[in-house]
Amino acid sequence: MAANNSEPILDEGGDGGVKHEAEEAGAGGTSAAAAAATTTTQAPATMLHRSGSRPQLDLSGAAIHGNLEDRNPTILLPNQSDDISHLALDIGGSLIKLVYFSRHAEHSNEDKRKMSVKRKLGMFNGGRRSYPILGGRLHFVKFETGKLNECLDFISSKQLHRGGVDSPSWRSGAQPDNIVIKATGGGAFKYADLFKERLGVSLEKEDEMDCLVAGANFLLKSIRHEAFTHMDGQKEYVQIDQNDLFPFLLVNVGSGVSIIKVDGHGKFQRVSGTNVGGGTYWGLGRLMTKCKSFDELLELSQRGDNSTIDMLVGDIYGGLDYSKIGLSASTIASSFGKTISDNKELSDYRPEDISLSLLRMISYNIGQISYLNALRYGLKRIFFGGFFIRGHAYTMDTISFAVHFWSKGEAKAMFLRHEGFLGALGAFMSYEKHGLDDLRIHHLVERFPMGAPYVGGKIHGPPLGDLNEKISWMEKFVQKGTQITAPVPIGFPATTGMGGFERPTAKGNILRSDASAALNVGVLHLVPTLDVFPLLEDPKMYEPNTIDLDLNEFKYWFKVLSAHLPDLVDKAVASEGGTDDAKRKGDAFAHAFSAHLARLMEEPAAYGKFGLADLLELREECLREFQFVDAYVSIKQRENEASLAVLPDLLMELDSMNGEARLHALIEGVLAANIFDWGSRACVDLYHKGTIIEIYRMSRKKMQRPWRIDDFDLFKKRMLADKKDQPYKRALLFVDNSGADVVLGMIPLARELLRCGTEVVLVANSLPALNDVTANELPEIVAEAAKHCGILRKAAEAGGLIVDAMAGIRDDPKDEPVSIPLMVVENGCGSPCIDFRQVSSELAAAAKDADLLILEGMGRALHTNLNARFKCDTLKLAMVKNQRLAEKLFNVDLVCSSIGAPDNRCNSMSQFVCNRPVGLWY
Numbered sequence: 039m040a041a042n043n044s045e046p047i048l049d050e051g052g053d054g055g056v057k058h059e060a061e062e063a064g065a066g067g068t069s070a071a072a073a074a075a076t077t078t079t080q081a082p083a084t085m086l087h088r089s090g091s092r093p094q095l096d097l098s099g100a101a102i103h104g105n106l107e108d109r110n111p112t113i114l115l116p117n118q119s120d121d122i123s124h125l126a127l128d129i130g131g132s133l134i135k136l137v138y139f140s141r142h143a144e145h146s147n148e149d150k151r152k153m154s155v156k157r158k159l160g161m162f163n164g165g166r167r168s169y170p171i172l173g174g175r176l177h178f179v180k181f182e183t184g185k186l187n188e189c190l191d192f193i194s195s196k197q198l199h200r201g202g203v204d205s206p207s208w209r210s211g212a213q214p215d216n217i218v219i220k221a222t223g224g225g226a227f228k229y230a231d232l233f234k235e236r237l238g239v240s241l242e243k244e245d246e247m248d249c250l251v252a253g254a255n256f257l258l259k260s261i262r263h264e265a266f267t268h269m270d271g272q273k274e275y276v277q278i279d280q281n282d283l284f285p286f287l288l289v290n291v292g293s294g295v296s297i298i299k300v301d302g303h304g305k306f307q308r309v310s311g312t313n314v315g316g317g318t319y320w321g322l323g324r325l326m327t328k329c330k331s332f333d334e335l336l337e338l339s340q341r342g343d344n345s346t347i348d349m350l351v352g353d354i355y356g357g358l359d360y361s362k363i364g365l366s367a368s369t370i371a372s373s374f375g376k377t378i379s380d381n382k383e384l385s386d387y388r389p390e391d392i393s394l395s396l397l398r399m400i401s402y403n404i405g406q407i408s409y410l411n412a413l414r415y416g417l418k419r420i421f422f423g424g425f426f427i428r429g430h431a432y433t434m435d436t437i438s439f440a441v442h443f444w445s446k447g448e449a450k451a452m453f454l455r456h457e458g459f460l461g462a463l464g465a466f467m468s469y470e471k472h473g474l475d476d477l478r479i480h481h482l483v484e485r486f487p488m489g490a491p492y493v494g495g496k497i498h499g500p501p502l503g504d505l506n507e508k509i510s511w512m513e514k515f516v517q518k519g520t521q522i523t524a525p526v527p528i529g530f531p532a533t534t535g536m537g538g539f540e541r542p543t544a545k546g547n548i549l550r551s552d553a554s555a556a557l558n559v560g561v562l563h564l565v566p567t568l569d570v571f572p573l574l575e576d577p578k579m580y581e582p583n584t585i586d587l588d589l590n591e592f593k594y595w596f597k598v599l600s601a602h603l604p605d606l607v608d609k610a611v612a613s614e615g616g617t618d619d620a621k622r623k624g625d626a627f628a629h630a631f632s633a634h635l636a637r638l639m640e641e642p643a644a645y646g647k648f649g650l651a652d653l654l655e656l657r658e659e660c661l662r663e664f665q666f667v668d669a670y671v672s673i674k675q676r677e678n679e680a681s682l683a684v685l686p687d688l689l690m691e692l693d694s695m696n697g698e699a700r701l702h703a704l705i706e707g708v709l710a711a712n713i714f715d716w717g718s719r720a721c722v723d724l725y726h727k728g729t730i731i732e733i734y735r736m737s738r739k740k741m742q743r744p745w746r747i748d749d750f751d752l753f754k755k756r757m758l759a760d761k762k763d764q765p766y767k768r769a770l771l772f773v774d775n776s777g778a779d780v781v782l783g784m785i786p787l788a789r790e791l792l793r794c795g796t797e798v799v800l801v802a803n804s805l806p807a808l809n810d811v812t813a814n815e816l817p818e819i820v821a822e823a824a825k826h827c828g829i830l831r832k833a834a835e836a837g838g839l840i841v842d843a844m845a846g847i848r849d850d851p852k853d854e855p856v857s858i859p860l861m862v863v864e865n866g867c868g869s870p871c872i873d874f875r876q877v878s879s880e881l882a883a884a885a886k887d888a889d890l891l892i893l894e895g896m897g898r899a900l901h902t903n904l905n906a907r908f909k910c911d912t913l914k915l916a917m918v919k920n921q922r923l924a925e926k927l928f929n930v931d932l933v934c935s936s937i938g939a940p941d942n943r944c945n946s947m948s949q950f951v952c953n954r955p956v957g958l959w960y
C-alpha cells in the first residue's frame with residue numbers, strides 16, 4: 039500500500055523504506071555539512087545555564103508541589119521553559135528526519151498509590167524529578183525535503199519547538215525569544231532562514247559525523263535488538279553486549295560512503311570512504327534506465343537478472359566453477375563485463391537487469407571496501423547505515439555476502455532498525471542534560487501505535503490531533519477500500535551472480551519489495567521507573583518467550599487473534615457504555631489491530647524481534663489507544679463477587695484438612711481456577727455451559743495428578759519439611775485472572791503461606807489486560823476476602839491493605855509497620871505475559887528479600903518464563919488452555935470443549951524449579 043500524503047497521516051509510527059525523489063546528502067565525504075562548525079547561542083542573563091544551546095532553569099516563582107514531608111518533593115517552576123527544544127532535525131537532500139520528545143501524562147491518583155507502596159518498601163524518594171530523566175516518548179518522523187512546508191506545519195501545530203502543546207511554556211502563553219533547535223545535515227544551513235521566518239527558531243548546526251556516531255552509539259547501547267544481520271534473505275536480530283561494543287566500524291552509505299572507526303562515546307575517526315555510493319547508483323541508474331526516482335530504480339532491480347549483463351565465472355569457464363579459488367560458476371567475474379562482447383546497444387538491455395547489475399556492483403564494492411578496512415583495524419563488526427540501505431533486502435544481502443565471503447565468515451555485516459535516524463538522534467543527543475545518556479535498555483519500551491502498519495514504511499504528512507481525528511482518518515481510509523494487501527510475490531533473478539549462494543531468498547523464497555520488507559520504527563517510551571527483576575539468574579541469557587514467533591507460529595496466532603476480535607470489540611464497546619461513540623471507537627480499534635496483524639503477516643520481522651508476549655501486549659496497547667480503559671471490567675466484577683460469595687465455604691473445607699492434603703488441594707485449586715481466562719477461545723465457549731461455580735467444580739474434578747509437568751512432591755517437601763521454621767521468608771505471588779482464579783485459587787494459597795509465617799507479596803498487573811486482575815483492584819478484593827478469614831484480616835491490616843482498600847490510599851507515612859506480612863505491588867506491565875527484564879521498581883524492591891516466586895497462568899508461566907531461571911525457588915502453575923501450546927510443549931491434543939485430558943493426563947502444569955540443593959536445605 040502506498041502512503042497517501044494527501045490524507046492526514048499519523049504523527050506516530052514508524053519508518054523504514056521511504057520514497058526519495060532525489061539524492062540525499064549523506065556523511066559520505068560529499069557533504070559540506072560534515073565540516074560544519076558548532077555554534078553556541080548566548081542566553082539571557084536571568085537564566086541558569088546547563089547548556090548554551092537551550093534556556094535552562096528559571097527559578098522565579100518556584101514552589102514546592104505535593105507533600106511537604108516528602109524527602110524530595112516535586113518543585114514546580116511555573117516560569118521554567120526547559121521543556122522546549124526537545125526536538126532535533128536531520129535535514130538531508132531528500133528527507134527531513136525529526137526526533138522529538140513528548141511527556142507522559144501524569145496520573146496523580148496512581149502516583150499516590152505508588153507512593154504508599156514505596157513507603158512500605160522503604161523506597162520512597164519523592165516525585166518524578168528524583169529520576170535522572172523524565173518519562174516520555176521519543177518519536178521518529180520523516181518528511182520529504184521537497185515538502186518542507188508540511189514539516190514546518192507539523193512542528194508548528196504540535197508546538198514541538200516549544201516543548202509540545204502540553205508544555206508549561208506553551209500553556210503559559212510565554213513566547214520564548216531565543217529558541218534554538220539542534221539540526222544536522224546540509225539543510226541545517228540551507229533552510230536556517232526559513233525556520234527562523236516560519237517558526238522563529240534558530241537552527242544550531244551539529245556536525246554530521248558526530249551525530250551519526252552518537253546516534254549509532256545510543257541505539258546500540260540502549261535498544262535491545264537494534265542490530266540485525268541479513269543473509270540469504272533472513273533477518274536475524276542480534277543482541278550486542280554493551281560492555282563489548284567498541285571498537286566497531288560504522289559505514290554510512292549516503293551519496294558517497296564514509297567509513298568510520300568508532301572507539302567509544304565521542305571517540306571516532308573517519309578512516310576511509312569511497313566515492314562510489316548511493317549517488318553513483320542513482321546517477322548511473324537514472325542515465326541508463328530513465329527511472330524517475332531512486333525507489334523506482336530499486337524496485338526495478340527486484341525483477342532483474344544480472345547474468346545478462348555481468349560476466350560470470352561460468353561464462354569464462356564454460357559453465358564450470360573455478361573451485362580452486364572458491365568461485366562458483368555464478369560468481370560475478372566482471373560487473374557489466376558481458377556487455378563488451380555482446381554487440382548490443384543500451385536499449386537492448388532490460389532496465390531491470392541494468393538496475394540489478396548496478397546495485398550488485400555498488401553494494402558488493404561497498405561490502406568489500408568495508409571489510410578491507412575492518413581487516414586493517416582488526417574489527418569483526420561492521421554496522422551499515424545511510425539512505426542507500428533503507429531496509430532493502432538485495433542491498434543488505436549483497437553487502438553481507440561480500441563481507442562474509444572475503445572475511446571467510448570472520449566478520450559480520452550488521453544493519454540498524456533506526457538507521458534512517460542516526461543523524462537526527464545524534465543531534466538530539468547533543469542537547470546537554472537531556473538525560474538520554476543515563477538511559478539503560480530496561481528503561482525503553484518500543485510501542486507501535488495504530489498508524490504504524492499504514493505509515494510505518496512511509497513518510498509522514500500533517501499531524502493528527504485528537505482521537506476523533508484518528509478515528510475519522512481510519513474511517514476514511516477504510517472507506518477508500520485501501521486495506522493493507524498481502525505482499526505480491528516478486529520473481530527473483532535466475533542468479534545473483536555473486537557466488538556462494540545462488541539466489542538470495544527472503545521469507546517464502548521471495549525477496550520482498552522495498553516497502554513491505556522495510557522495518558517499522560515505533561515510538562520509544564522512556565520509562566525511568568522500570569528495572570530488571572533482580573532475581574533473574576542470568577539477565578543476559580534471559581528470553582521471556584517460550585516459543586519463537588516465526589511465520590508458521592504467527593499464522594496460527596493471526597487466526598486465533600482475528601477470531602477473538604469480534605468478541606473483544608463487543609466487550610470493549612460495552613465497557614464504555616455501548617454508545618455510538620464507543621461503537622465507532624470499537625470499529626476503529628478492530629481495523630487498527632487487524633492492520634497490525636496484516637503488517638506482521640506480511641513481514642513478521644517488521645516490528646523488530648517480536649515475540650508472542652509483544653503481540654498480546656500490542657492488542658492491549660491498541661485498545662488503550664482507542665481509550666478502552668478496561669474492556670473486561672464488568673466481567674471481572676461479576677466473577678469477583680460470585681467467587682467471594684463461595685470463598686468462606688472453600689476456606690472451611692480447606693481448614694478441615696491436614697497440612698499435606700491442604701497443600702495438594704490448594705495447588706489443585708490454583709490450577710483449576712486458572713480456567714477462568716477470557717483470552718482463551720476454548721474457555722469462553724465453556725462459560726456458556728454453566729455458572730462460575732459449576733465450571734470451577736468441574737475443573738477441579740479434572741485436576742487429578744499427574745499434571746503435565748508435575749513437581750508437586752518436591753514443592754511439598756519444601757513446604758512441609760520443617761514445620762517449626764517458616765519454609766520461606768518472603769513469597770512473591772504473580773496473580774493472573776480476576777474472579778475464581780485469584781479469589782478461590784491464589785488468595786487461599788497466599789493465606790497458607792501467611793499461616794506458615796511467610797511474608798506474601800501479591801504481584802498484579804499495573805494496567806488491565808483481558809480479565810487479569812490489576813494492582814489497583816486487588817486491595818479491595820483482599821479486604822473482602824479478609825472479612826471471612828482471621829489470617830488474611832490480620833495480615834491485610836498489618837500491611838495497610840485494608841486501610842488502602844476502604845479509605846483510599848494512606849497519606850501518612852509515620853505509622854509504618856515494621857514487618858509487612860501482606861502487600862500488593864504492581865508489576866509494571868499491561869499484558870497477559872511478563873518480561874522480567876522490565877518490571878516496576880516497586881516489584882524490584884519487593885523482590886530483594888524474596889526466596890519464593892509463584893508464577894501463575896499461561897501468559898506468565900507458559901507463553902513466557904517456562905524456561906526462565908531465577909535465583910530462588912520458583913513454582914510455575916498454569917492450566918494449558920491453548921491448543922498450539924499443548925501441541926508444541928507436550929505433543930498432545932486438547933479436547934477444547936472440555937479442556938480435558940484425552941489421554942488421562944491432566945493438561946495443567948506445576949513446575950517447581952528448586953534453586954537450592956536439597957541436601958543443604960534439610
Ligand SMILES: CC(C)(COP(=O)(O)O)[C@@H](O)C(=O)NCCC(=O)O
Nearest residue numbers: 715717718719870895896897898920
Ligand atoms: C492470553 C492468554 C495467554 C491468557 O492466559 P492466562 O495467562 O490467563 O492463563 C491465553 O488466554 C491464551 O493463550 N489465549 C490464546 C487464545 C486461545 O487460546 O484461544
Ligand SMILES: [Mn+2]
Nearest residue numbers: 774775810870
Ligand atoms: Mn490472564
